[in-house]
Amino acid sequence: MRTMLLSETAESIKNMEIRGAGRIARAAVEALADYARSLDVSDPAVFRQEMNKAAGILIETRPTAVSLPNAVRSVIRALDGFESVEAAKKAVLSRAAEFIQRSEHAVERIAEIGARHISDGDILLTHCNSEAALGCILEAHRQGKDIEVYATEVRPRGQGLITIRTLNEAGIPTNYIVDSAVRHFINEVDMVFVGADAIAVNGAVVNKIGTAQIALAAHEARTNFIVAAETYKFAPRTILGELIEIEERDPAEVLPREVAEELPYVRVRNPAFDVTPADYIDLIVTEQGAIPPELAFTVIRDYLGWTIEEWR
Ligand code: RUB
Secondary structure (H helix, E strand, O other): OOHHHHHHHHHHOOOOOOOOOHHHHHHHHHHHHHHHHHOOOOOOOHHHHHHHHHHHHHHHHHHHHHHHHHHHHHHHHHHOOOOOOHHHHHHHHHHHHHHHHHHHHHHHHHHHHHHOOOOOOEEEEEEOOOHHHHHHHHHHHHOOOOHHHHHHEOOOOOOOOHHHHHHHHHHHHOOOOOOHHHHHHHHHEEEEEEEOEEEEEOEEEEEEOHEEEEHHHHHHOOOOOEOOOHHHHHHHHHHHOOOOOOOOHHHHHOOOHHHHHHHOOOOOOOOOEEEEOHHOEEEEOOOOOOOOOOHHHHHHHOOOOOHHHHHH
C-alpha cells in the first residue's frame, strides 16, 4: 500500500504533475518518510538497503534538479550508525520533517530578502514558475510596493500559465508574453527574477530552458538579473568538475508525433533546462542572504558541508 506513494510520487515527478525544484525535493522526502514508516523489517541492514533502493528510484526521476539528490541524500545520511530499525526509522522521520520545515522556511526567508531588492514602481520579468522567485515578487507586492510583471509563456509545457494565475490572484498587473518577446520588452524591465534547479560551484545557474537567453538580453540591456534559490540547490559535485546533466524530454512535448512522423529528416530537440553563466547574474538570493554568483563555493562549503576531501 505504502509502496504506492513511493511509485506514485516518482511517477508524478517524472510526468511533471509535481514540478519545480523545491516542490520536487519536498515530495521526494515525504515519499521517503512514508516508505520508511511502512517498512516492516527487523534487520537494520535490510532497512538501510530498502531505503537506499527507494532513494535511487526517486533520484532517477528527473536528472537536473540537484535539490532532489541533495534532499534525498540528507535523509539517507540520517540512517548511519543505528543498531535497531526503530531507531533508524525515528532518525529518518525526524530528518525528513526537519528538511520539509527548513525548505518551507527557506522560501519565506528568500521572499523577505529578495523583496528588499525590489523598489516601488519596478517592472519585473520572470520565467517559468518558481516558488522562490515568485515569493520575492509577491512579498514586494504584499509590502505595498507598486510593481508590474512580465511573465513568459514557457514553451513547451506552459508553466507561465501557473505563474500568471498566481500573479493575477494577488492582483499584480501582469503582462503575459511569448518567450521570444523578451528581447522586445527587456528595456522596459528593471529586474529579472528567476529560480534555479541547480547552481554550480562557479556560480552558473541551471534553470528552465530559455533562462540563458533572457540573461543574455538582460546583460546587453544592463537589466539586473537575480536568481532566487535555496542553499540545497547548489551542486556539491561540481567542485570536482562534474557537469550537471540537462534533462532532454519527449519530443512530443514540442511537436505532435503524427506531424514529426511526416518529417523524417527533422529531429526535435527538447532540453528542459539551460545554463546561465555567472557573468550574466548579478545576485543569488538564498535563505542565508544574497550573494554574488562568485561566492557559490562558500555556500556549498558552509551550508551543505561538503568539501573536496569527502569525495577522495
Ligand atoms: C521548473 C523551473 C523552476 C525551478 C525553480 O522547471 O525551472 O524555475 O525549478 O523552482 P520544471 P522553485 O517545471 O521543468 O520543473 O523555486 O519552485 O524550486
